[in-house]
Each structure stands twice: as structure tokens, then as C-alpha cells.
Amino acid sequence: MSVEQFDLVIIGSGPGGYVAAIRASQLGLKVAIVERERLGGICLNWGCIPTKALLRSSEIKHYMDHASAYGLAAEKISFDLAAVTERSRKVANQLNSGVKGLMKKNKVTVVEGVAVLKSATSVQVGERTLEAKNVIVATGARARELPHLKADGERVWTYRHALVPPAMPTDLLVIGSGAIGVEFASFYKDMGAKVTIIEMLDRILPVEDSEISAFVEKSLKKQGMTIRTKSSVDKIEVTKDGVTATISGETQTFSHVIVAIGIVPNTENLGLEALGVALDRGHIVTNEWGQTNVPGLWAIGDVAGAPWLAHKASHEGVVAVEKIAGDSHAHPMDKSNIPGCTYSRPQVASVGLTEAKAKEAGYDVKVGRFPFIGNGKAIALGETEGIVKTVFDAKTGALLGAHMAGAEVTELIQGYVIARQCEATEAELMATIFAHPTISETMHEAVLDAYGRVLHI
Structure with missing residues (x-):
């Protein structure tokens, strides 16, 4: 079994991991990055980028539907859902190729496979052992599912299923009104679906200023969406024809459901427990530099806690790497200056x-x-x-x-x-x-x- 030596090994190639790898290379470190799926992580492949491609299509459709408001005339607008999805996937694939090019340009060794920590400075990937003075965990997160409702990709979707829909929903239930839920609600509404949003809290977009939440809720209702706050989904039954949901005691039928109730950090099977790494509700606990309680082991991005944003992960990666390299410009990130964006309409x-x-x-x-x-x-x-x-x-x-x-x-x-x-x-x-x-x-x-x-x- 071969042992390969590096200055830094990064587990995960999302916007936190790959940016950290580039900055580390710029600072003269010998870097390896491990990825089990596709370079670019969730953001480039199944999150930020492809969703914006979909939303661009629905935005253009919205303008075409309202051409008369601009003194223009258009025949009845139609669309090909498969073609809309294909464009989104092409955008994601283009950026995935771009990250491959960046890794090559910056002489970063890309290792495909599942990583397991043998120690704070040793990573096992199949038959390969990667040794380094420091290891950064940037494994991201995945969609949280309801305990009584597992996504099947047919009628019950997470964001990944909603990006490649097998059919166009006619009557869509969106559970959760954070950025992901509201963005998909906006996309499918503009594409022609009837949309209902369910939120347990007293307002949608609950992390935003209350006036902004109220403004957006009013706008979405004006567009024809049904929004129910202070509501819970008590029961869901899935059939071949649709989904029957009991919402705060009332029963309704929908064609499809999107579950958008948050994320779960990808910390399982990494070997963290054996190393005694401190966790908080599944997230890796770090200090302001991204250091864990185990010397030599760092964590950045979604796996290290809120806010769960790609640009936060990228900046955390730069902060951690500059600290590792002893760069004189290194300084902790001020989380209060992290912008938040929701790309709905x-x-x-x-x-x-x-x-x-x-x-x-x-x-x-x-x-x-x-x-x-x-x-x-x-x-x-x-x-x-x-x-x-x-x-x-x-x-x-x-x-x-x-x-x-x-x-x-x-x-x-x-x-x-x-x-x-x-x-x-x-x-x-x-x-x-x-x-x-x-x-x-x-x-x-x-x-x-x-x-x-x-x-x-």
C-alpha cells in the first residue's frame, strides 16, 4: 500500500474545498483533494448553479407571458421541461469541467474515492494513503428528510430531485420556506404549477428581516401561491397518482412534494468519532480559523455549521489555508458581513x-x-x-x-x-x-x- 506525502489534504471539493486547494497552491503548499462524486460539490452540480439556470428559464418565461406589458406581442408560450433541465445540467457540467481545469492549473492532486481519517494527518482513500501535516474536512451537507416521509424521486422530492423532475408538477406542495423552498416554489409557479408553501414558523424566509419576509409573502400570494405559516404536515400518503397531505388537521391532495426543511452535515463514516473530534448536532466544532479540537484537523463550509452558504465556505477555506501557511495577511472571518441571497421572484x-x-x-x-x-x-x-x-x-x-x-x-x-x-x-x-x-x-x-x-x- 503506497503512502503519498502532502502538505495539505482536503476532503471534499465543493466551493470550500476547491477554493482552499487553489489558495494553498498559491501559497506554495503541496495539495491533494479527495472527492467521492463530482468536483465542485453540491453547489456547482446540484445546488447554487443549476438552480439559477432553472430560475433563469422561468424568469424568461415570465417575461414572455407578460410581453404585452412591454408593448410586445407573443403567441401562446410553451416549454420543453426536459430541455429546460438539460440546459441546467449543461451549465453544471461546464463548471465541473472548469474546476477540473483549475485543479490542473494549480497542480492540485485530485484523488477520486471515499476518504476515511486514520488520524488527524492520515487519510485513507481505497488503497491509497495520503499523509499531510494538516487535513481540512470540507464534506458539506445533504438535504434533511422528514422522519415519516422518505424522498422517492417520483412524488416526493428533495432539491436534487426537483432539479431533474421526471414530470412537471400540476399541484406542488413545498414544505419549508427557507431559500431553497422559496426558490423552487418560484420556479415551478412561473413554469405553470399551482404551488402551496407550508412553514412551521410564523413567517416565510424566517432568517430575513420581518418587513422583507412580509413583503415577499405578499408578492408570492399576489402571484397566486398559497402560503400557510404556523402550520405542520402531520401525515403524508403517497399513491401512484399523487400525494395526500394532512396539514394542521386539513387533508389536501397534491401531485408532488418538495421537502426543503434544512440540511444534515456529512460527518458519518469519516472516522471523526475515533479521533475524538468535537461535534455539535452533527456539525464539526471549530474556532474562528477553522481549527477543530484535534491538532492538525480543520473543517470548513456546511459541515462546520451555519450559515450554510457557498461563499461562506470559500472564505472559510481561504482563512484556514492562510493560517496553515502562516500567511501574514491571515485574519478570521467576520460572519456578520456574510451576505445572504434568495433567487426567487x-x-x-x-x-x-x-x-x-x-x-x-x-x-x-x-x-x-x-x-x-x-x-x-x-x-x-x-x-x-x-x-x-x-x-x-x-x-x-x-x-x-x-x-x-x-x-x-x-x-x-x-x-x-x-x-x-x-x-x-x-x-x-x-x-x-x-x-x-x-x-x-x-x-x-x-x-x-x-x-x-x-x-x-
Whole structure:
């Protein structure tokens, strides 16, 4: 049995693992990365990227369905679900090939197979033994399933099944209203399905600011979705013709169900327990650098806990590798500056504290709001359904949080993220020139509104 020596071995090639491998190579480390399925992990193959490809198709269909609003005429719109899915898979495959190219370019050794930790510095992959001074676990997570309802890929789906549907749902039940649930609800509604969203908590998108949640819920209901909060799925029976669900005592029939109730970290069968690695509800416990309680063993991304976001995993990978390499620029990540995005229609984006969380933390706050209906570009685009909300510390002018819903806000949020990273106050933001006409002007107006200087409403 051969033993191969490296400076760093990374288990998992998702956005955390492969980015960590690239940064490690840049810093002069000899790196191996182990992957049991496809390079790029869930994000590139079954998550972030292919879902956005699907949503782009449904967005275009939505615009075509409403061509008359733009002075255009179109015949009855139809679609080929298999072709829509195929395009999504092609996008994922293109990026998978891109990661392969990046690994080759950066001289990262790719090892295919299932990894098992023999020690904090030894990884077994089949007949190969990979030895390294440090090992990073970046194994990600998978969809959580209901204990009384197992996904079958026919009538009951997780996100993986929803990406490659065997048939178009006619009446879809979505259990869970986080980003994944709302995105798939948005896609299938725009493609023509009747959609019902069930949420146990008192509002959808519960991690978002309550005003944004209410705004999006109102929008989705206006589109024709049924949304039931403070509700639970008590029982589900699957037949060859559909699904019968008992929801808070009421029985309804659906063609398909998507279960979107969170994730489960992939920590099983890695050998973590034998090494005494500390876990918290299945997630690997780490410090601010990604170090576990076992010297030489690190963890990043979904397997290391919330927020379960690809860009968080990538940045964690860079932080861990720079610490391992002794880079002088290494510094821990400020999780409060991690943006969150939901690519539904309308889109949702946020960073920092909600108004409620800011008040709970003891801040005296100034809050600004600006609706898209007051923005010239939004009116010209026919995208007047949107809002921007800012939360400032009344004493210091620090931007505590920013929350947005509307067209392309997932692209706009980065302006506020940079502002927080650079510790900008209301003074710098108000003095910043925003190009006209752009939707980004709503961001400026929301800042001005917090200080009684709003201009266009």
C-alpha cells in the first residue's frame, strides 16, 4: 500500500474545498483533494448553479407571458421541461469541467474515492494513503428528510430531485420556506404549477428581516401561491397518482412534494468519532480559523455549521489555508458581513443585523426605507415591486444591516457588504455618487431616508 506525502489534504471539493486547494497552491503548499462524486460539490452540480439556470428559464418565461406589458406581442408560450433541465445540467457540467481545469492549473492532486481519517494527518482513500501535516474536512451537507416521509424521486422530492423532475408538477406542495423552498416554489409557479408553501414558523424566509419576509409573502400570494405559516404536515400518503397531505388537521391532495426543511452535515463514516473530534448536532466544532479540537484537523463550509452558504465556505477555506501557511495577511472571518441571497421572484438579499436583532443587541437605531416605485430605472424596467431597508446605529452612524427585495437585489447587496467591510458610516454612504438611472439609487435613498434626507418619495 503506497503512502503519498502532502502538505495539505482536503476532503471534499465543493466551493470550500476547491477554493482552499487553489489558495494553498498559491501559497506554495503541496495539495491533494479527495472527492467521492463530482468536483465542485453540491453547489456547482446540484445546488447554487443549476438552480439559477432553472430560475433563469422561468424568469424568461415570465417575461414572455407578460410581453404585452412591454408593448410586445407573443403567441401562446410553451416549454420543453426536459430541455429546460438539460440546459441546467449543461451549465453544471461546464463548471465541473472548469474546476477540473483549475485543479490542473494549480497542480492540485485530485484523488477520486471515499476518504476515511486514520488520524488527524492520515487519510485513507481505497488503497491509497495520503499523509499531510494538516487535513481540512470540507464534506458539506445533504438535504434533511422528514422522519415519516422518505424522498422517492417520483412524488416526493428533495432539491436534487426537483432539479431533474421526471414530470412537471400540476399541484406542488413545498414544505419549508427557507431559500431553497422559496426558490423552487418560484420556479415551478412561473413554469405553470399551482404551488402551496407550508412553514412551521410564523413567517416565510424566517432568517430575513420581518418587513422583507412580509413583503415577499405578499408578492408570492399576489402571484397566486398559497402560503400557510404556523402550520405542520402531520401525515403524508403517497399513491401512484399523487400525494395526500394532512396539514394542521386539513387533508389536501397534491401531485408532488418538495421537502426543503434544512440540511444534515456529512460527518458519518469519516472516522471523526475515533479521533475524538468535537461535534455539535452533527456539525464539526471549530474556532474562528477553522481549527477543530484535534491538532492538525480543520473543517470548513456546511459541515462546520451555519450559515450554510457557498461563499461562506470559500472564505472559510481561504482563512484556514492562510493560517496553515502562516500567511501574514491571515485574519478570521467576520460572519456578520456574510451576505445572504434568495433567487426567487422577487429576489431577496441581506447583510448584517435585522432591525429586531439590532434592537435586541441594545442599539438605538435609525431605519431607512425606499420602495422601487420611486426609482426611475425600476419603473422603466417594469420592476416596481421592491424595497430597500437600512438599519444604522444612531450613535455612531455605523451600518448595522441592509435588507432588500426586488429585481436584481442579489447583485446590488454587495455594495452594502463592501460598506460594512470598510466600516463606512452614513456620512460616507450619503456622500457617495450613485449612477443614474440605476436601481442602485434605491440603496442611496434608503440611507438618506434613515436620516430624514430622502429625495424621491
